[in-house]
Amino acid sequence: MTDFTATRAMFHIPDGVIYLDGNSLGPLPKAAEARVARTIREEWGELLITAWNKAGWMAQPARVGDRVGALIGAGPGTVVMGDTLSVKVYQALASALELNPGRRVVLSDSGNFPSDLYIAEGLLRTLGDGYELRIVAPEEVEQAIDDSIAVTLITEVDYRTGRKHDMQRLTRKAHDAGALTVWDLAHSAGALPVDVTGCDVDFAVGCTYKYLNSGPGGPAFIYVAPRHADRARPALSGWLGHEAPFAFEPTYRPGRGIERMRVGTPPVLQLAALEAALDVWDMTTMEDIRTASLELQNRFIAGVEAACPQLELASPRDDAMRGSQVSFRHPEGYAIMQALIARGVIGDFRAPDILRFGFTPLFLGPDDVDGAVKILAEVMERSLWDRPDYKTRAAVT
């Protein structure tokens, strides 16, 4: 059994804060601060450009990719780090479409993160030629998979409600219909058990600044199933995805396997932070994380429903249908969240009316949940949110 007191000690959580937003930006792992400082001083500072070889910077995206891969059921050499998730969505979708040349339809759902939909829109506009983005309600995805679909582009866990798709079932249905699958694991990696190999997923992408705690702007990852890795043609054919980047040839030749999904210079400092952040996974298992996360979520749901009848649960009640976050609805959700943040309970708000709370046992325990419920109850009971300054929206909600 995981010692969650020990994992909690690995993170810096400011005094007086109950942090329920690790689903948006993970907190600072203490080791990341030291590792980045060391990378700056000893590698960048002392080794200068020779660090690309001497400190292993060039191999870092694949090395870290293997560690992230282990958390999503991906074998060594199938995951590589770099860029942002939006870029990785583009790469995965472009390659998947090219591997299914007879078809023109990308299927996604209205619960998908807007960036995924925008990226798909942009890519399909570039491809022209009758390509179509078909968006259905999340509950209708399964029945919408038919033999017109080239690729399904689905985010496993809904960023607003925490609703979770059945990856195995939808992937099987897609394959039976002759479609390929791209899964966005932004709210899954580090939050719950994922098995891209067991589910036979074609492409998967995700970010690391949420449950993997790499810090703001941390690099994304991309997984390509081994059966596609040497066939997938990179749409973003940057020099570091070339077979021989330092041959500086005038024409592009894709690198071997997953290496071809690299684009340009990797974010070395962010990768250093991520590498240190990943050490916490040596102390736990995804199964322990999931069990403890569900306990925290259910404690929160029960507490809030008992104390705050004004709030409506927006997340599925069934554990199997929910990721690692719990959302409630209220027309004044934004102001309520500001009142909570002012009292040290940090969650976030998603338009139009969603209060989001993320639960990871890596740094949260039952006392945090009880403390958050108590403060939320007070905010609601005494309408502490009803102030003009809490209703003025900041750029980031």
Ligand SMILES: Cc1ncc(COP(=O)(O)O)c(C=O)c1O
């Ligand atoms: C599901 C999902 N996909 C894509 C993105 C976009 O990620 P990025 O800003 O790293 O490109 C996010 C960001 O939160 C997300 O939650």
